[in-house]
Amino acid sequence: MEKEKLVHSDIRPNNLMIKIDKDGQPIPNDKGDVCLKIIDFDRGGKSGEVYYPLERNNSIFWPAGPGEAIVVGHDRELVGEWFDQLFDTV
Helix, strand or coil: CCCCCEECCCCCHHHEEECECCCCCECECCCCCECEEECCCCCCEECCCCECCCCCCCCCCCCCCCCCECCCCHHHHHHHHHHHHHHCCC
């Protein structure tokens, strides 16, 4: 997405889907890779042409303020923030 200058703006665990088996283990594709899908592109679009909503959940880290442009790099910042919290890597 970054290469194409596309942004999602809300890549969090609740917007990621991984195909799992009955034991909760990821099901690899024919190449052995886990299939990950990103959903909920409500605010997605071209970098700099879409904006964060004026009202949003303030308990979540956001890379920019309300009404500011969403740009390449913001998705990576958001993922880094929740990943560190979820897996306590800090």
